[in-house]
Amino acid sequence: xxxxxxxxxxxxxxxxxxxxxxxxxxxxxxxxxxxxxxxxxxxxxxxxxxxxxxxxxxxxxxxxxxxxxxxxxxxxxxxxxxxxxxxxxxxxxxxxxxxxxxxxxxxxxxxxxxxxxxxxxxxxxxxxxxxxxxxxxxxxxxxxxxxxxxxxxxxxxxxxxxxxxxxxxxxxxxxxxxxxxxxxxxxxxxxxxxxxxxxxxxxxxxxxxxxxxxxxxxxxxxxxxxxxxxxxxxxxxxxxxxxxxxxxxxxxxxxxxxxxxxxxxxxxxxxxxxxxxxxxxxxxxxxxxxxxxxxxxxxxxxxxxxxxxxxxxxxxxxxxxxxxxxxxxxxxxxxxxxxxxxxxxxxxxxxxxxx
Numbered sequence: 001x002x003x004x005x006x007x008x009x010x011x012x013x014x015x016x017x018x019x020x021x022x023x024x025x026x027x028x029x030x031x032x033x034x035x036x037x038x039x040x041x042x043x044x045x046x047x048x049x050x051x052x053x054x055x056x057x058x059x060x061x062x063x064x065x066x067x068x069x070x071x072x073x074x075x076x077x078x079x080x081x082x083x084x085x086x087x088x089x090x091x092x093x094x095x096x097x098x099x100x101x102x103x104x105x106x107x108x109x110x111x112x113x114x115x116x117x118x119x120x121x122x123x124x125x126x127x128x129x130x131x132x133x134x135x136x137x138x139x140x141x142x143x144x145x146x147x148x149x150x151x152x153x154x155x156x157x158x159x160x161x162x163x164x165x166x167x168x169x170x171x172x173x174x175x176x177x178x179x180x181x182x183x184x185x186x187x188x189x190x191x192x193x194x195x196x197x198x199x200x201x202x203x204x205x206x207x208x209x210x211x212x213x214x215x216x217x218x219x220x221x222x223x224x225x226x227x228x229x230x231x232x233x234x235x236x237x238x239x240x241x242x243x244x245x246x247x248x249x250x251x252x253x254x255x256x257x258x259x260x261x262x263x264x265x266x267x268x269x270x271x272x273x274x275x276x277x278x279x280x281x282x283x284x285x286x287x288x289x290x291x292x293x294x295x296x297x298x299x300x301x302x303x304x305x306x307x308x309x310x311x312x313x314x315x316x317x318x319x320x321x322x323x324x325x326x327x328x329x330x331x332x333x334x335x336x337x338x339x340x341x342x343x344x345x346x347x348x349x350x351x352x353x354x355x
Contacts, residue, residue: 002307003354005030005073008299008315008322008346009039009054016344017073019354020324022307027324027338030073036063036080041090042350043099044304045118051078052350053099059086064101064112066119071354081121084110084128092144093118098126100144100151107131107139109153111164111173129175134158143189150176150215154187156202161187163216177216181208191246193256193281196223200244200260205229207244207260207277209284224284228260228277230270230291238266242298246281248309253331256281259312261297269295273320276300276312278332287332293339294320299348308353311337315346322346 001023009015017030038057045051052075056063062083067075087105094100094111097118102109108130112123131139131153140157144164151164151173165176179197181187186203192212199208209224229239243261247253258279264270272291280287294316303311312325312334321343325334 004303004308004311004351005069005354006313006322006349006351007042007052007069007075008343008349009035009042010317010344010346010348011038011040011057012344013037015039015042015054015075016346017075018322018340018343019073020311020313020338020351025337027322027340029340029343033075035077036065039065041088041348043091043093044350044352046093046095048118049304049352049355051118053091053093055083055088055091055101057087057089057104059105062086062088062103064088064091064099064121066114066121068119069352079120081112081123084108084126090143092146094146094151100146102141102144102153104140104142104156107133107141107157109141109144111151125172127173129164129173131155131158131162131175142187145190145192147192152190152192152197154190154199156186156188159183159185159187161190161197161199165216177218179213180219188241189244191244191258193246196281198244198246198258198281200228200241202240202242205239205241205262207241207258207279207284209281226279226284226286229262230275230277230289233264234268234270236267237264237270239263240265243300245300245302245312247327247331248302250306250309252310253327255330257287257331258284259300261300261314263296263298263317265296273297276314276334278334280332288334290325290334292320292323294323299346301349301351303351303353305353308351311351313349313351315343315349317347318345
């Protein structure tokens with residue numbers, strides 16, 4: 001028997017916690033924790049299971065916060081620091097001990113050092129990274145993904161993936177180059193497997209695969225591409241691809257898969273709810289469309305650890321609650337094991353084993 005605490009944030013001034021019990025297949029409410037406004041993205045510390053980070057997606061200056069978790073589903077605010085810009089929509093802790101935070105609303109971001117085991121921030125040496133906007137447009141950095149000595153940043157408004165590299169001392173980063181993406185495609189999130197990068201394009205509802213070009217600038221042809229939306233979706237439905245996950249590689253699931261969430265944001269809603277598209281990485285063939293019953297599915301995440309990696313949790317940003325799936329068929333399918341339809345609308349989550 002294993003139990004997990006799930007912390008879920010969104011566009012309110014609180015984070016909600018839930019308990020998922022693998023033995024009883026139950027998903028129950030634990031607590032509502034008041035926070036600053038719009039904790040729309042949560043991220044776990046890479047090594048400390050009791051520490052999570054949250055953005056406050058507000059303007060003109062957003063915030064990055066650190067929280068300590070408690071066994072009962074509570075949270076204690078440890079520290080906070082300015083994000084350096086407007087509307088941060090993503091944060092990611094790095095192996096160097098810094099936390100990258102990207103400001104969607106102002107086209108910039110920071111990589112902020114931490115101290116005291118990651119619980120406190122020290123931005124005395126952080127540098128504000130400003131992404132040049134496209135002619136007549138705006139830059140909207142939407143993610144940060146560490147790979148080797150680089151950090152990749154998909155720019156939804158600029159149709160680029162920026163390459164951030166270290167310039168010397170740990171924590172000292174600068175924009176070194178870029179990888180052009182199709183104009184108007186809206187690169188939102190990405191994943192890397194081997195020497196291939198996979199980019200989820202929000203406005204084109206497209207998943208692409210290309211080899212990582214030579215550093216720092218360059219491009220490479222697409223090795224594969226595929227639409228994310230179901231072929232049998234309502235004819236006048238409007239979608240915006242949201243999250244992309246690459247499943248962890250483990251003994252129980254040696255073949256990794258890509259999971260993309262499809263938000264039905266307009267037109268005729270699908271009575272089956274929004275879907276999660278599952279792709280095999282080699283040729284980006286769709287192996288399954290899993291309909292969730294959720295409305296405007298945006299946030300989804302795997303659990304952490306040998307048992308947690310068996311599960312994927314998804315949220316409705318408008319309605320439908322929260323659902324827990326178990327990966328089956330080697331990860332090529334999802335089977336629902338628990339649902340809480342009354343869970344409040346949320347956009348992001350962190351799932352931690354309760355110990």
